Amino acid sequence: MASLKDVAKLAQVSLMTVSRAINSPDKLNKDTYIKVKKAIDELNYVPDVSALKIRGDRKVPQLIGVLALDTATTPFSVELLQAIEKTAQAHQCNTLIVNLFDDHDAERSINTLLSYRPAGIIFTSMGFRKITIPSKLQSQPLVLANCISPDLPVASYVPDDYQGQYHAMERVIAQGYKKPLCIYLSLNTLAGKLRRKAVEQAWQDHNLLLSDLTSYHLNLELGDEHYLDTIEIINRYFKEGSPDIDVIICGNDRIALLVYQVLLGLGYKIPQQVAVLGYDNMVGIGELFYPPLTTVQLPHYQIGERAALHIINRIKDKQEYKIDCPLLIRQSI
Incomplete structure (x- = not known):
């Protein structure tokens, strides 16, 4: 060189x-x-x-470091990283993204990032989760994106999963559905707990009986292959015909994709015979369902943008910022 x-x-x-x-x-x-x-x-x-x-040259663009825990390898959070980069560029800043894989060799990755003396660090994860902040980052200007830390006060930008699911259920209820089958994410995940809580609260707030909700949680902590448990659940209620179910509430769009395949394979019409509600607006897939899937948008772009601006504007607040998850109304409800 x-x-x-x-x-x-x-x-x-x-x-x-x-x-x-x-x-x-x-x-x-x-x-x-x-x-x-x-x-x-x-x-x-x-x-x-x-x-x-x-030399202390003031013209050197400030660097925003990004620690991406399982994020850069997934299509679901690509918008988050894109938002960080675009926001940084718009403010004449550079970004350096360093991948973490299930905390494997995290210290070396963190040392690499800190060696560039970033102006601040964004710690982001694939899937809304709790994280433990490594000790070397605790004294750095730090913001969390799509994750929270229960141990230390630190600013975080996260999806308002409760608001998103509650609003979606209000739509389901307004459309007159009375017998939901709910297939949630794992019970031990933040999203799984929050989304179930929102469904049940919306149902009760409209004077409906919790006993009319049929609920399951997939054991996804044991591996993604347990998404396939959705097939057994749907067959249990629909294979023999005339089920007492009029809408299926899916923990995310991947579950909804399996629900579509099984229902359509059994000859059911969506939404004429049974409606389907998703969650996430899965990147590159959401609008390709037939009929198009009504779902909730995870605000990954907004989370990345707000997290980057937090560093750029040197915001001192250390609170949790919840970002709205809008309902995308299509033809499956």
Whole structure:
């Protein structure tokens, strides 16, 4: 890789002149600047940011570090990372994303990120969850995205799963459905607990009996293959025909995808015979259900944007910010 010295030699100028051409071009005459610029382009020279930082150059864009726990490997949270990058670029900041995989070798990843001296760090996870903040991050400007820490006061931006599910159930109730079959995420997940609580609270708030709700939790902590348990649940109620179920409340769109396949395979019409409600608005899939799936949008883009602005604007609050999850009304309800 070309150095500052290489540029100076090719342009036949001093190192100071090259430095001025990069940092203060207005202090050079036009011919000299053009000569240096030509040498930079010819050598594909890139300024050494670490050296600029050591000199205290104020023109160096601040860096936002991102620790992505299982996030960068999944399609579900791609919008979150995209929002962080776009927001940073819009404010003349750079980002450095370092992946964590189930906390494997977390210390090395954290050391790598801290070695770049970021202005702040965003810790994000795939799936709304509780995390433990590593000790080396506790003294850093830190914000959590799509996760919370029960142990330390730290700002976090998370989906308002309760609000999203409650609003969706109000729509279900307004449409006159009386006998829901609910297939939730794992009971030990934040989303699984919050979404069930919202369903039941909305149901009771409209003077309906909890005994009319038929509820299951998938054991997804044992592996994604347990999504397939959805097939057995649907067959249990629909295979023999004329079930006492008029709407299926799905813990997420992956469950809804299986529900569609089984129902349509058994000859049921959606929503004429049974309605289906999803959750997540699964990236690249949500609008491809037939008929299109009514679902709740996880606000990943807004979470990433707000988390980035928290660092950029140096916000000092250490509270939990809940981001609305809007209902996307399509044809399955």
